[in-house]
Each structure stands twice: as C-alpha cells, then as structure tokens.
Amino acid sequence: MSDNTTTSKTFSMPLGPVHVALEEPVYFHLTIEGETVRNVNLTSGHVHRGMEAMAAQRNFFKNQTLTERVCSLCSNSHSFTYCMAVENALGMSIPPRARYLRVVAEEIKRIASHLFNTAIQAHIIGFTSMFMHIMEVREIMQDVKETIYGNRMNLAANCIGGVKCDIDTELFSYLKKSLNTIEPMLRELEEIYLSDKMVIGRTKGLGILPKKDALELGVVGPVARGSGIVRDVRKDSPYAAYPDLDFKVISNEGCCVYSRVQIRFSELFESISLIRQCMERVPEGATITPIPHIPTGMATARTEAPRGEVFYYIRTNGTDVPERLKWRVPSYMNWEALGVMMKDCNVADVALITNTIDPCVSCTER
Amino acid sequence: MDIQNTSHEHLLSALKPLAKEQHIAQHTNDAFGNSFYWFQLDMPDNLLEAARSLHDAGARLAMISAYTKQQEAKRNKEVAYHFELGGVTYTLLVLLSDAFPDMPSITPLFRNADWHEREMMELYGVPVRNHPNPRRLFLDETLDAGLLGSIVPLSVMMNGACTKDLWERVMESKGTKENS
Known part of the structure; x- marks a missing residue:
C-alpha cells in the first residue's frame, strides 16, 4: 500500500474504524476516483492489548490461558501452537492419544470458523436468509464445543505436554452423530451458495490477488490457497496426528473472492473427514506427559489455524516465566494483500473484499 | 525431494560463512521430525547477504521478533528473523550493540517485512535503516518509538x-x- 496523495480527479475517503466488515476497528484511508478505489492505506492499533509484554510476566501455565485469548475464532490454534513452542523448547514429546485429541479440537474449531466467515460474507452481500441459515447450521458445531469442552469459544483443550480434556466413548458417539447431521446440511449450503447467481455476480472475479503478489506478500491460509499457492503447515511441517491422517490441501487458481469461499467450503469436508479418522484411529493411553526441567533455550512452532499459519517463538531462561514470547497471527500477513485486491474496485465492494481475508484485528494487534 | 535437499544444502553453505565462528549453525528437530536451523550472525550488515541467499532460494519470511537480551551485565537488543523453506524453519539472530545500533531493512527483498520492521521500530525502538515506508503501524505519530518498553510510574x-x-x-x- 503506497502513498495516498490525491490529485484533482481523486478525493480521499475515510472508512471505519468500526463496522467495515466486522465489529472490529480498522481505519481505511481510500483514494477514490468517481466510484473507484485507486489506492488503499490502513491504520490499525485501536485494540492493541500489550499481550506479548503480559506473556513475559506470567508463568508457562498462565500463558496457556492468555494465548487462548489472542483470538476468539482461532483461540484453540493459539494455545495449541504455544504449547508446541514450549514443548519444542523443553524437548518434550506428547502421548499419541493427545496428538489425536489435539487434531479433533483444532478441526472442530476450523469448521466453526469457516462457517462464520462464509456467513458474514452472505450478510455483506445482502443474502440475509443464507446468513441466518449458515449461522443456524454452525450452531451444531457450537453445541459440539460446549458439550465436549464446556465452552462455546475458548475450549481450553490444550495444555503443555498434552490435552486437558479426554474424550470418552459416549462423547465420541455424540460427535459422530453431530458430524453425520451437519455434513448433508453443509453439502446443501455449499451447493446453494456456490451456484447462486447473486453470490456469483458479486464475488466472481472480484478482489483479485494474482499468484505473484500472493507469493511476494507471503500471504497464508485460504488467501494463499485461493491464489493457487499450495501452502498448508499441516502438510509442509506435519505435527500432532496430521502425518498419520489422509487429507487434501485444497487450492484454487481463481485468485478472487469466490475462489476463497470455495476453498473454505471444501475445507469443511476435509475437516469432517479428519475428525472421523481421528475417532477411528485414536489409541488408548495417557493424555498428558509431565514437564521436565526448564532449560535455557529457544524454539519456534507453527500450525495451520483456520485463517492460515500461526507462528510462535519462545525464549526460556531456566525459570518458569518465558524471557520472550512472540507470535505472528495469519491476519498479520494478509492485511497488505487488501491493497492489491482493492485496487480499482468499487467503493461498495470494500467491505466484501475486507471480509475475504477473514480479518482479525484484535489478534493482529495483540 | 532431491531438488529440495540441494537447495537446503546450497542455502546452508551460503549462510554458514556469515555466522559467528563459535556458533556457526545449530540444528534442532521437534518431536515430529521437523527441522529448525539457527544462525547467530556476526554483525547486522551480514543480514542483507543472508536474507538475499534465503530470498534466492525461495524462502518465505514468516516473522521477525525483537527483544532485549541480557548478556552478563549488558542489556542489548536482539532481533530474530524467522524464514520458512520447504517446511524447514531458518532463524537468523542478530545482536545489536553500541558499535552496530541499527538494522538494515530487508523490505526491498521481502515485501512482507514491511509491517514487521515498522513494528520493530515503534514498539521495540529498534532503528531500521533504509525502510521504504517508515510510517507508524500501530502507535500514533505523537508517541515516542519504543515507548511501550519504558516503565511509567x-x-x-x-x-x-x-x-x-x-x-x-x-x-x-x-x-x-x-x-x-
């Protein structure tokens, strides 16, 4: 995003900071010519919470709770990656059962997160009945989270060395039943959504992010995969139970808003398949391993959150408080792509294009 | 896979001469067999050459972390640059000192370093040389750089x-x- 100096033909238009796509604050400075956006600059920092500084004042256990609160929709990915970073620094290996249970929690969250994004997209398009329909179907996954983990958003499923919450046979059969209920509903939603003339008219060919720009900007998650980049941490650096599970990395050369929503829909079914495989293959045994002596050292860890790669870096100094804990959320890498996607788009499409990166402001700013 | 291995070997041979002699390269693995390489660079100016090698090999910048490092009685800022190539994580560590108080910008090589370097400047007070777009990212222009690191009674x-x-x-x- 370059300078936004205006000429005699253009004028500057502020948009935000609230209610651009979601109720999170980001402030766009648009340079407009007629109805067309010529340049985009954005200002953020309205909800900076100083979480990295807080992390350096809390012990390893308290930081599990803290990192789970970085983002609401990706909450599980943060505690998951944080735990992996600590485990890497301490040279720990988690029990096989915990590896599978971590994947179950992560994929349940992915389904709920992707559904939320597609619902909001329908809402922005003005397809309100579709928005209501998706949110209603999503409620099945919210119930799953509440029934298994006790919470609808922050699952508190992970802990250093394994998982806090074991899933018994009864809960597994409930989960299996819920997946069987939701799957045909999602197939129906996918068919309506992706073949609806209004959705196609509003989203196909809009918000183009060419592969070259996507590679240069280092975008992640469905934004990268929607521009033809086959990038998924679950395949590139397999972790937890992913090396043992069969799944496809969905990518698409469309580079537009439509192709990104297509990817999110296809990924729902991959997630369902992953949860089913976990339920079939999860071994019996311990769910947690004890924490050894804390050495002085450093480690990184990364996972694939619903919005893309999450990256954690930890430095330990032999005490139970990390010397430094730094993380980078997927949205952080994707914001700059909006400058490319919105170039020469219509003012009315700004909110729709913003939503296509599945933005999270509070986690970008931490 | 062979091409992948060759590019890693080529990259390692390019990075090793830029690192400190006593600390050339550390290789670690996680419990799942993923590889991590760590390089402590000799001086900040070596960063550009190292970043160019990573760029040419097709690596992606994943994150930049700035922090204060306590070394004996001294507290110096250190910056860690994390890259990813074919599932392998490369981290370059660069220690700043009185003799080398700032970092060269790698944004001309990696477009996505823009935000990371601006965050480094304003939140951690690490000066970056030749940044193409040194505007504020999160903090207001009226606040001093590195303000969040200071203790306010x-x-x-x-x-x-x-x-x-x-x-x-x-x-x-x-x-x-x-x-x-």
Missing part, C-alpha cells in the same frame, strides 16, 4: 485521571495561548 500515569491536574494544565496552556 503509576502516579504519573494516573495524574490526569484521578486529580484535577490534567484539567488545570489544559486550562493553564489555554490561558497562556490566549495571553500570547
């Missing part, structure tokens, strides 16, 4: 909130302006 922070001090200061400055 509660009495100072609460000054305006629980007493009449702030109001009196505003009125005073207004009065001064009107008089002048």
Whole structure:
C-alpha cells in the first residue's frame, strides 16, 4: 500500500474504524476516483492489548490461558501452537492419544470458523436468509464445543505436554452423530451458495490477488490457497496426528473472492473427514506427559489455524516465566494483500473484499 | 525431494560463512521430525547477504521478533528473523550493540517485512535503516518509538485521571495561548 496523495480527479475517503466488515476497528484511508478505489492505506492499533509484554510476566501455565485469548475464532490454534513452542523448547514429546485429541479440537474449531466467515460474507452481500441459515447450521458445531469442552469459544483443550480434556466413548458417539447431521446440511449450503447467481455476480472475479503478489506478500491460509499457492503447515511441517491422517490441501487458481469461499467450503469436508479418522484411529493411553526441567533455550512452532499459519517463538531462561514470547497471527500477513485486491474496485465492494481475508484485528494487534 | 535437499544444502553453505565462528549453525528437530536451523550472525550488515541467499532460494519470511537480551551485565537488543523453506524453519539472530545500533531493512527483498520492521521500530525502538515506508503501524505519530518498553510510574500515569491536574494544565496552556 503506497502513498495516498490525491490529485484533482481523486478525493480521499475515510472508512471505519468500526463496522467495515466486522465489529472490529480498522481505519481505511481510500483514494477514490468517481466510484473507484485507486489506492488503499490502513491504520490499525485501536485494540492493541500489550499481550506479548503480559506473556513475559506470567508463568508457562498462565500463558496457556492468555494465548487462548489472542483470538476468539482461532483461540484453540493459539494455545495449541504455544504449547508446541514450549514443548519444542523443553524437548518434550506428547502421548499419541493427545496428538489425536489435539487434531479433533483444532478441526472442530476450523469448521466453526469457516462457517462464520462464509456467513458474514452472505450478510455483506445482502443474502440475509443464507446468513441466518449458515449461522443456524454452525450452531451444531457450537453445541459440539460446549458439550465436549464446556465452552462455546475458548475450549481450553490444550495444555503443555498434552490435552486437558479426554474424550470418552459416549462423547465420541455424540460427535459422530453431530458430524453425520451437519455434513448433508453443509453439502446443501455449499451447493446453494456456490451456484447462486447473486453470490456469483458479486464475488466472481472480484478482489483479485494474482499468484505473484500472493507469493511476494507471503500471504497464508485460504488467501494463499485461493491464489493457487499450495501452502498448508499441516502438510509442509506435519505435527500432532496430521502425518498419520489422509487429507487434501485444497487450492484454487481463481485468485478472487469466490475462489476463497470455495476453498473454505471444501475445507469443511476435509475437516469432517479428519475428525472421523481421528475417532477411528485414536489409541488408548495417557493424555498428558509431565514437564521436565526448564532449560535455557529457544524454539519456534507453527500450525495451520483456520485463517492460515500461526507462528510462535519462545525464549526460556531456566525459570518458569518465558524471557520472550512472540507470535505472528495469519491476519498479520494478509492485511497488505487488501491493497492489491482493492485496487480499482468499487467503493461498495470494500467491505466484501475486507471480509475475504477473514480479518482479525484484535489478534493482529495483540 | 532431491531438488529440495540441494537447495537446503546450497542455502546452508551460503549462510554458514556469515555466522559467528563459535556458533556457526545449530540444528534442532521437534518431536515430529521437523527441522529448525539457527544462525547467530556476526554483525547486522551480514543480514542483507543472508536474507538475499534465503530470498534466492525461495524462502518465505514468516516473522521477525525483537527483544532485549541480557548478556552478563549488558542489556542489548536482539532481533530474530524467522524464514520458512520447504517446511524447514531458518532463524537468523542478530545482536545489536553500541558499535552496530541499527538494522538494515530487508523490505526491498521481502515485501512482507514491511509491517514487521515498522513494528520493530515503534514498539521495540529498534532503528531500521533504509525502510521504504517508515510510517507508524500501530502507535500514533505523537508517541515516542519504543515507548511501550519504558516503565511509567503509576502516579504519573494516573495524574490526569484521578486529580484535577490534567484539567488545570489544559486550562493553564489555554490561558497562556490566549495571553500570547
């Protein structure tokens, strides 16, 4: 995003900071010519919470709770990656059962997160009945989270060395039943959504992010995969139970808003398949391993959150408080792509294009 | 896979001469067999060459972390650059000192370093040389760089909130302006 100096033909238009796509604050400075956006600059920092500084004042256990609160929709990915970073620094290996249970929690969250994004997209398009329909179907996954983990958003499923919450046979059969209920509903939603003339008219060919720009900007998650980049941490650096599970990395050369929503829909079914495989293959045994002596050292860890790669870096100094804990959320890498996607788009499409990166402001700013 | 291995070997041979002799390269693995390489660079200026090698090999910048490192009695800033190539994580560590107080910008090589370097400048007070777009990212222009790292006594922070001090200061400055 370059300078936004205006000429005699253009004028500057502020948009935000609230209610651009979601109720999170980001402030766009648009340079407009007629109805067309010529340049985009954005200002953020309205909800900076100083979480990295807080992390350096809390012990390893308290930081599990803290990192789970970085983002609401990706909450599980943060505690998951944080735990992996600590485990890497301490040279720990988690029990096989915990590896599978971590994947179950992560994929349940992915389904709920992707559904939320597609619902909001329908809402922005003005397809309100579709928005209501998706949110209603999503409620099945919210119930799953509440029934298994006790919470609808922050699952508190992970802990250093394994998982806090074991899933018994009864809960597994409930989960299996819920997946069987939701799957045909999602197939129906996918068919309506992706073949609806209004959705196609509003989203196909809009918000183009060419592969070259996507590679240069280092975008992640469905934004990268929607521009033809086959990038998924679950395949590139397999972790937890992913090396043992069969799944496809969905990518698409469309580079537009439509192709990104297509990817999110296809990924729902991959997630369902992953949860089913976990339920079939999860071994019996311990769910947690004890924490050894804390050495002085450093480690990184990364996972694939619903919005893309999450990256954690930890430095330990032999005490139970990390010397430094730094993380980078997927949205952080994707914001700059909006400058490319919105170039020469219509003012009315700004909110729709913003939503296509599945933005999270509070986690970008931490 | 062979091409992948060759590019890793090529990259490692390019990075090793830039690292400190006693600490050339560390290789670690996680419990799942993923590889991590760590390089402590000799001086900040080596960063550009190392970043160019990573760029040419097709690596992606994943994150930049800045922090204060306590070494014996000294507290210096250090910056860690994390890259990813074919599932392998490469981290370059660069220690700043009185002799080398700033970092060269790698944004011309990696477009996505833009935000990371701006965050480094304003939140951690690490100066970056030749940044193409050194605007504020999160903090307002009126705040000093590295402000969040400073310790502000509660009495100072609460000054305006629980007493009449702030109001009196505003009125005073207004009065001064009107008089002048």
